[in-house]
Amino acid sequence: MQKYMGELALTITAIIWGSGFVASAIALEHFTPYQILAIRFLIGAVILSVIFHKRLKNIRKATIIQGAIIGIFLYVAFALQTVGLQYTTPSKNAFLTAVNVVIVPFIAFVMYKRKIDMYELTGAVLAMIGVGILSLKLSAEVNIGDLLTLGCAFGFAFHIFYTAKYVKDSDPVLLTLIQMITAAVIGIMVVLFKGETSFAIQKEGVFSLLYLGVFSTTIAYLLQTVAQKMITETKAAIILSTESFWGMVFSVAILDEAMTIKMVLGAILILIAIIISETKLPFLKKNKLKEIT
Numbered sequence: 001m002q003k004y005m006g007e008l009a010l011t012i013t014a015i016i017w018g019s020g021f022v023a024s025a026i027a028l029e030h031f032t033p034y035q036i037l038a039i040r041f042l043i044g045a046v047i048l049s050v051i052f053h054k055r056l057k058n059i060r061k062a063t064i065i066q067g068a069i070i071g072i073f074l075y076v077a078f079a080l081q082t083v084g085l086q087y088t089t090p091s092k093n094a095f096l097t098a099v100n101v102v103i104v105p106f107i108a109f110v111m112y113k114r115k116i117d118m119y120e121l122t123g124a125v126l127a128m129i130g131v132g133i134l135s136l137k138l139s140a141e142v143n144i145g146d147l148l149t150l151g152c153a154f155g156f157a158f159h160i161f162y163t164a165k166y167v168k169d170s171d172p173v174l175l176t177l178i179q180m181i182t183a184a185v186i187g188i189m190v191v192l193f194k195g196e197t198s199f200a201i202q203k204e205g206v207f208s209l210l211y212l213g214v215f216s217t218t219i220a221y222l223l224q225t226v227a228q229k230m231i232t233e234t235k236a237a238i239i240l241s242t243e244s245f246w247g248m249v250f251s252v253a254i255l256d257e258a259m260t261i262k263m264v265l266g267a268i269l270i271l272i273a274i275i276i277s278e279t280k281l282p283f284l285k286k287n288k289l290k291e292i293t
Contacts (some may be wrong), residue, residue: 006230009223009240014221018246020216022254030205032084036212037075038187039193043213044180044221052173059174066166070159074221077155077185079190087145091099094244095282096149098131103157104237111161120234120276123277127241130269133262155238163225164233171224180221238277245270 027036049056081097086097101124107113166175193196226238244268254261 002230005138006227007235007239009227010231010236011242013220013223013227014240014242015246016220016223017240017243018248018249020220021247022210022250023211023216024061025206025222027205027212030202031199031209033085034079034187034191034194035196035199036190037078038159039183039209040213040217041075041180041187043210044217045177047214047218048177048180048222050185052177055171059178060170061125063166063170063174064068064178066162066177068182070175071182072186073155073162074179075186075191077152077159078183080152080155084145084148084152086119086141088132088149090147091214092146092249094112095128095132096146097153097156098128098241098244099203100152100155100157100160101127101131101237101241103154104160105234106117107157107161108233111231116281117232117234120232120238120277121192123273126236126273126276127238130266130273131244133266133269141209150275158281160237160240164236167225172229176222176225179225180217214238235277238291242270242274 024036029165084096102121105116105121106123109116223238224240242282248263249268252263
C-alpha cells in the first residue's frame with residue numbers, strides 16, 4: 001500500500017510540475033529567472049516553517065546537513081537549467097533535463113554498487129526517448145546551453161538520488177524544509193549579487209509566482225520527499241519524468257497549443273516506460289518458466 005501511495009504522490013508532483021510550465025511562462029514576463037527562483041524557494045521556506053516549526057525543536061544535525069546538500073543540488077540544477085535556456089531551445093532544454101532519468105540508476109551503481117534493474121533501466125531509456133519525441137526539434141548542433149542543461153540533468157539526478165538516500169533515516173518534512181531554506185538563501189544571495197532587486201508588481205505575475213511557490217515548490221517537493229521514502233530512486237525518476245507529458249497537456253488546455261502526432265507518440269512511449277518499470281512485464285517471466293519446464 002505504501003508503494004502505491006508513493007507512486008500516487010509522485011504522479012501528483014509530476015502533474016503539478018507540468019502545470020508549472022504555464023505558470024513559469026507567465027511569470028517570466030514579469031520577473032527575471034533568478035528572481036523567480038529566489039522567491040519560489042523563499043515562499044516554500046516560509047510556508048513550511050510556519051506549518052512545521054514545532055518539528056524544528058527535535059531536528060538532528062545530520063538532517064540539517066542532509067537537507068542543505070539536497071538544497072544545494074536543487075538550486076544548482078534549476079540555475080543551470082535557467083542559464084542553459086538562454087543559449088539553447090526550450091525543446092532541447094526539456095529533453096536534456098529529462099536525461100536525469102537515465103543517470104539516476106548509474107549513480108546508484110557507481111557509488112553503492114547497487115545492481116541495475118534492467119526493467120527500470122529500459123523504462124528510464126524509453127521515458128527519455130518519449131520526452132525527446134514530445135519536445136525535441138531535431139538539431140545536431142551542440143552549444144554551451146546544451147552542456148549547461150546536461151549539467152542540470154546531473155544536478156536533478158543527484159537530487160533524486162540523495163533524497164532517496166537521506167529520507168530513509170530522516171524526517172522527510174524537515175528534509176524538505178531545510179532544502180527550501182538552503183535554496184532560498186542561495187537564491188537571495190544570487191539576486192543581490194546580480195543586482196536584480198527591483199521589479200514591477202503586477203497581478204498576473206504575482207499570481208503565477210505564488211502558484212510556483214505554493215504548488216510547484218512547497219507542495220510538490222514535500223510530496224516528492226515523502227514519496228521517495230516508499231519507492232526506488234529510479235522508479236521515482238521515471239514517474240517524475242512525466243512532467244513533460246503533463247506540461248504538454250496543460251499547454252494544449254490552457255495556452256491553446258496544437259496537439260500533434262509527435263506529442264501523442266511521445267506520451268505513449270512515456271506510458272509504456274512506466275508500465276515496464278512498474279509491472280516488470282510478468283507475462284514474459286511466465287513464458288520463460290514455460291520454456292524451462
